[in-house]
Amino acid sequence: MKKKINISKTSSQRLITYGMVIAAWIILEIFLHTGLMSSHLEGLLVPMAYYAIVAVGLNLCVGILGELSLGHAGFMCVGAFSSALFSLLTVGKIPDGLRFILALFVGVLFSALVGFLVGIPVLRLNGDYLAIVTLAFGEIIKNIINALYLGVDSKGVHVSFESLMALNMEPEGTVLINGAMGVTGTPHDANFTIAVILLLFALVIVQNFIDSKDGRAVMSIRDNRIAAESIGIPVTSYKMLAFTISAAVAGMAGVVFSHNIATLQSTSQYFGYNVSIMILVYVVLGGIGSIRGSVIAASVLYLLPELLRGLNKYRMLIYSVVLIAVMIVNWAPGVIEKRTEFFDRIRKGIKNGAA
């Protein structure tokens, strides 16, 4: 009897999360198609969705694994560029839908691989080393791609870190990455609906993972590493697994990013340190370890400063007040207690009303 209640409780919590995402999507789609939405807001929908995806991925790393990563924008960058290059090379050769799915695989695989490689030296150590290394990684990957010139012609692939001329390409060759000018001509495959579908996919994967033997092992390492070792959990491999999945989810967001933008550039605005911190803010304020909280926080906190643009200089003031308010609601023990009480009373009220 008890067991049944347990399972239905966790799965109903998950269904609420999926329901919220779908409801938000339906409402926004209605606004979109009835023309009630300003074009400014319209342009914010896809970024909102991919930041929610990265936040879900980062929460797996910060909240479930308990390791701080300050470089998730870097994994997004890897996913964005690897998938954009794939799409550029195969455009016209593979049908559109299939090409995007394959690009998705490429982006996810590359960011997972890079996550794995970053994890090898770092995740054996205990302490905040991951934060330091990922911080450096994010900046390095952004700057390398920013300086990279890449092209293909009949002779093969040309790479240079100097200039377009140094590639020594044949006239009919194609330039893939034009240094700081970035990648142009990536097919516009991702729209808001696709981004929401991928967000749901990320949610299912991450929640399933948490609610499994592997997820429990990862959380046991977070709660007490020494005890986890004492019951035979292979600590390093589970840390690697969780971190790699987290990086892969960030890479997935990168694929959406690159297939929604006209010119993909590796600049601080998109993949810099600030973006990593911004995503971490979503995760922390949404509640560490709360996947639903990450989605809500990412959506609201991404849209808010953009929608407040009309208020000019008061914009950041209001944003910071909102951050503090969210912090209090989600973190102050007294407020949490009051909040649970309040929701319990509502729940009871609904039950009594129904009876």
Added chain:
Amino acid sequence: MALLDVKDLSITFGGLHAVEEFSLSIEKGQLYGLIGPNGAGKTTVFNLLTGVYKPTQGSIILDGRDITAHSTEEINKDGIARTFQNIRLFHKLSVIDNVKTALHREFEYSTFEAMFHCGRYASVEREMEKKAIEILKVFSLDTVSSILSSNLPYGQQRKLEIARAMATGPKILLLDEPAAGMNPNETAELMETISLIRDRFGITILLIEHDMKLVSGICEHLTVLNFGKILAEGDTKEVLSDPEVIRAYLGDDE
């Protein structure tokens, strides 16, 4: 042949000889006590046996296999499970999840199945749940299975730690001061639980304890440590009446 055979185990931290030439031989099914004054090196012995520290000298043979160089994780696989002096539960996991985590080796499904909840996931999870409830029942923790482990009262947290260690299916169980901080009633209950799991699972137990009532009540053999060295060993009654032991640890009447 003894189940656990420890020979000349030593470890030094800088110039400090924390444990010196420690030897121990435990037969299968024995309930063995390790006692001694504070700072004698009892917990260090546990940390050596479970691979937390690597000994500077000596060997540990479990069931005929040399496990001296094994890691903590491998040693658990070899068949040694332990509890901790300061409780180390997975505090943000529920009671049953603490036990399920310890069952990870016994129940197998791939990460792919975990991510998509397909294949063996549902049936294996059901089996796992059943087994975990079974273990919790032995420790009468099945009624609190869904609450957060950090919300358990102290005595039950200690019990859950033993349940979690038992769930890994060990040959030998190391208990580090299981009765620390317990009131007399809880200690009596704990003594019953320890005897019960020994009889029921036929497991060998090595325990560190300061509570002499518990030690003389359930341990058949004792080793007394003092300043990292063995002071006395043998039958519980004999050891506890040894004048050396009384002087060093129990305190004489003068």
